[in-house]
Amino acid sequence: MFNDISKPPPPLPSPELTEIMPGVSLLRPLSRLGTGPGMIILTHDYQDSLAINEGVPSPLVKWAEEGYAVIEIQATALTTAKGDIIKFAVETLRDCDKCEPKDKVGLVGQCSYFQTTLCTTLASLTSTAYKAYEPKLWNTVASTLSNHHSIVAATVYADAPNELSSESLAGLSIPVIHHLAGKGPAVPPKSDLLKQYFYPNAKSYKFATPFQPSFHYNSENISHTRNLTLLKEKMGGPYFDLEFIWEEHTYYEFADRSMEHTMSTMVQEPYVNHIPTMTGGIGRAKLSHFYQHNFIFNNSADTELELISRTKGIDRIIDEFIFKFTHDQMIDWMLPGVPPTNKKVEIPFTAVVNIRGDRLYHEHIAWDQSSVLQQLGLLPEYLPFPYRLPEEMAAAANKSFEYRLPVAGIETAHKMRDRNAGPSNEMFNFKIREV
Numbered sequence: 562m563f564n565d566i567s568k569p570p571p572p573l574p575s576p577e578l579t580e581i582m583p584g585v586s587l588l589r590p591l592s593r594l595g596t597g598p599g600m601i602i603l604t605h606d607y608q609d610s611l612a613i614n615e616g617v618p619s620p621l622v623k624w625a626e627e628g629y630a631v632i633e634i635q636a637t638a639l640t641t642a643k644g645d646i647i648k649f650a651v652e653t654l655r656d657c658d659k660c661e662p663k664d665k666v667g668l669v670g671q672c673s674y675f676q677t678t679l680c681t682t683l684a685s686l687t688s689t690a691y692k693a694y695e696p697k698l699w700n701t702v703a704s705t706l707s708n709h710h711s712i713v714a715a716t717v718y719a720d721a722p723n724e725l726s727s728e729s730l731a732g733l734s735i736p737v738i739h740h741l742a743g744k745g746p747a748v749p750p751k752s753d754l755l756k757q758y759f760y761p762n763a764k765s766y767k768f769a770t771p772f773q774p775s776f777h778y779n780s781e782n783i784s785h786t787r788n789l790t791l792l793k794e795k796m797g798g799p800y801f802d803l804e805f806i807w808e809e810h811t812y813y814e815f816a817d818r819s820m821e822h823t824m825s826t827m828v829q830e831p832y833v834n835h836i837p838t839m840t841g842g843i844g845r846a847k848l849s850h851f852y853q854h855n856f857i858f859n860n861s862a863d864t865e866l867e868l869i870s871r872t873k874g875i876d877r878i879i880d881e882f883i884f885k886f887t888h889d890q891m892i893d894w895m896l897p898g899v900p901p902t903n904k905k906v907e908i909p910f911t912a913v914v915n916i917r918g919d920r921l922y923h924e925h926i927a928w929d930q931s932s933v934l935q936q937l938g939l940l941p942e943y944l945p946f947p948y949r950l951p952e953e954m955a956a957a958a959n960k961s962f963e964y965r966l967p968v969a970g971i972e973t974a975h976k977m978r979d980r981n982a983g984p985s986n987e988m989f990n991f992k993i994r995e996v
Contacts, residue, residue, distance in 0.1 A: 563809050563812055563813070563817070563822075564822055564825075566813070566817045566819040566821075566822050569821065570819075570821050570822045570824075570825035571593070571825060573591075573825070573829060574589075574590075574591050574592075574593075574595070576588060576591065576611050576622070576625070577589045578610060578611060581632070581649075581650075581653055582638065583638060584606070584634065584635040584636075584637050584638025584639075585632065585633070585634050585635070585638050585646070585649075585650070586610055586621070586632070586633045587630070587631070587632050587633075587653060587654075587657065588610070588611075588621050588622070588625045588630075588631045588632075588633070589625070589630055589657070589659040590625055590628050590629060590630055590659055590918075591622070591625040591626045591628075591828075591829075591918070592625075592626070592627075592628040592799075592801075592918040592919045592920070593918075593919045593920065594628060594799070594801075594918075594919055595659060596630075596659050596660070596661045597627075597628040597629045597630055597659070597660070597661065597798075597799045598629060598630070598660065598661070598662055598663075598665055598666065598667070598796055598797075598798065598799060599629065599630050599631075599632070599651070599654035599655075599657070599660045599663070599665075599666040599667070600624050600629035600630065600631045600632070600666065600667045600668075600669065601631075601632045601634065601647065601650045601651070601654075601666060601667070601668045601669070602620050602621065602624060602631060602632070602633050602634070602668075602669040603634050603635075603636070603639055603668070603669065604620055604621075604633055604634070604635055604636070604770075605635065605636050605770065606635045606636050606637050607619075607635070607772060610622075610633055612772065613829060613830050614771070614772060616830045616832060616843060616844055617771045617772075617776075617778065618771075618829075618830070619771065619772070620633070620669070620770075620771070621633045622829075623785075623917070624669070626828050626829070626917045626918050626920070626922075627789070627799075627917055627918045628799040628801070628918040628919065629667070629799070630654060630657050630659050630660035632650045632653060632654060634646060634647075634650060647668070651666055654666060662797075665795075665796045665797060666796075667792050667796055669788075713735055713736075713795050714735050714736045714737070714791050714792075714795045715735060715736075715737050715738070716737070716738035716739070716740060716787070716788055716791060717737065717738070717739050717740070718740045718741075718742075718766045718768075718769055718784075719739065719740075719741055719742070719766050720741065720742050720743060720765065720766050721741035721742060721743035721744065721745055721759055722743075734754070735754065736753075736754050736755075736756075736791065737754060737755050737756070738755075738756045738757075738758065738787060738788075738791060739755070739756070739757040739758065740758050740760065740766075740769070740784045740787070741757060741758065741759050741760065741766075742760050742763035742764065742765050742766050742768050742780075743759060743760070743761065743763065744759060744761045745757065745759030745761075758783075758784070758787065760777070760780040760783070760784070762777060762779070762780060763775075763777045763780045764777070768780045768781060768784075769781040769784055769785070782915075785876075786874070786875060786876055786877075789875045789876050790875045793875060799918070801916070801918065801919040803873055803876075803877075803878050803916050804871070804873065804878065806826065806916055806919055806920070806921065807878050807880075807914055807916070807921070809826055810823060810826040810827075810921055811866065813825075813826065814852075814856070814857055815860065815864055815866070818857050818858060819857070820849060820852045820853040820857055823852055823857065824845065824848070824849055824852065826920060826921055827845075827848075827920050827921045827922070828917050828918075828920045828921070828922050829845060830844050830845055831844075831845065831848060831920075831921055831922055831923060832844065832848060832922075832923050832924075833848055833851070833923065833924045833926070834923070834924070834925050834926065835894055835895075835926045835927075836925065836926065836927045837895075837927060837928055837930040838894065838895060838896075838897060838930070840855065840893075840894045840895075840897070841894075841924075841926075851894075855893055855894050856894050859890070859891065859892055859893060859894060860886065860892065861886040861887050861888070861889055861890060861892070863885075863886060863887050864884070864885070864886045865884075865885040865886070866882050866883070866884060866885075866910075867882055867883040867885060867978070868880060868881075868882045869881040869882055869883060869977055869978060876915060876916055876917065877913060877914055877915045877916060878912075878914045878916065879911070879912070879913050879914070880910075880911065880912045880914070881909070881910070881911055881977065882910050882911075882912070883907050883908065883909060883910065883974045883977060883978060884906075884907070884908045884910045884928065885905075885906070885907045885908075886905075886906055887903065887904070887905050887906070888901055888902045888903060888904050888905075888906055888937060889901050889903050895928075895933065896933065896937075899937075899939070902937045902938065902939075904936060904937050904938065905936075906933060906936045906937065906971075907936070907971050907974035908928050908929060908932055908933055908936075908973075908974060909928060909929050909932070909973050909974055909976075909977040910926065910927070910928045911926070911927050911928070912924060912925070912926050913925040929973050931966070931968035932968065932969060932970055932971075932973045932974070934968075935968050935969065935970040936970045936971055940966060940968065941966070942965060942966065943963040943964065943965050943966070943994065944963060944964060944966060945961065945962075945963055945996075946962045946963060946964045946993055950962065950993075960995055961995070961996050962993045962994065962995055962996065963993065963994050963996050964991075964993045965991040965992065965993075965994075967988050967991060969988075
């Protein structure tokens, strides 16, 4: 079902960037599938369209990794072009052998005062061209969008309070999402056609534009997932088997034990973050080193992952599972510096796995480290309480007290597996004791 690890894994695709004209470039899909629907992105002027800085890709690379054939039109080209440059971009995609299907194209714009994402269904090459550089222009043209049946959805980035007038939404018959930088009301407006999302940690509408000071990584990722939800629905994909991709990745990690094949399931610059021990790797070079020297060959032979629940989203999988193993060797990614104890352990884990296109981008892994130490017999039941007690708990001077650690051992795994495995709230009875 998966690749033979006795043979080299397929190489990552080399970006094939074709300059169509100054400021206009075509990048073919960077997915393993190698083909995908067309995407037109309107960006500010910048030098390196293929840049990946500190793991953050340019918009062109990110959409190509999502599996789209992407045409980037930079601001200067958009403003100085003679004729209908959007129509020209659509024609270029139609001629591209890696653009499939050809009847649906997405348009993502990053403009000087806002960004807008439009998903268009193109019946012919004479599809509506949409050009806007500030919210006032959106307000001018938005009311006419219902006249153009090729435009089926839109998302707009602006500041909150924003410059988008309520009048601009009148008569719109397409779904619209507002991504608004700043704090919003307790209950944002919502209707069948309008959703508003507020990003309180974002300082500017530019929070989704990389390589500039206002970029906010986490907010951009959230908005990107919301955009994918809209675009994939209206464009019919591309859809990938996320469960298969994740299971393929873990097969190479734990069964076949191949660093090269494990890394072949990931994008150009992925990362893994094991939160309790702060182990993993950021970027391809460091993550490859981690897998080779600290993970793939540093797990016990009897390691088993027992899946408890799985949640699938448009671009991610979230697993609850029990990680079972015998601590018969140094497992430095989980227990750095701890010699083998030869004890069997079962630990509740969660994994948040972001999949970009048909490759993994990141893994956020967390587990109950106190339960690990408890099951290995490395935690005492009580520890000294080093602080002054509250007045209501005051005792005689020169007395010492210990508190009972609010941790559990294998019971945590039992409770994850079966909600009725043990009573809840037993730790409410824990007390300090005098020593």
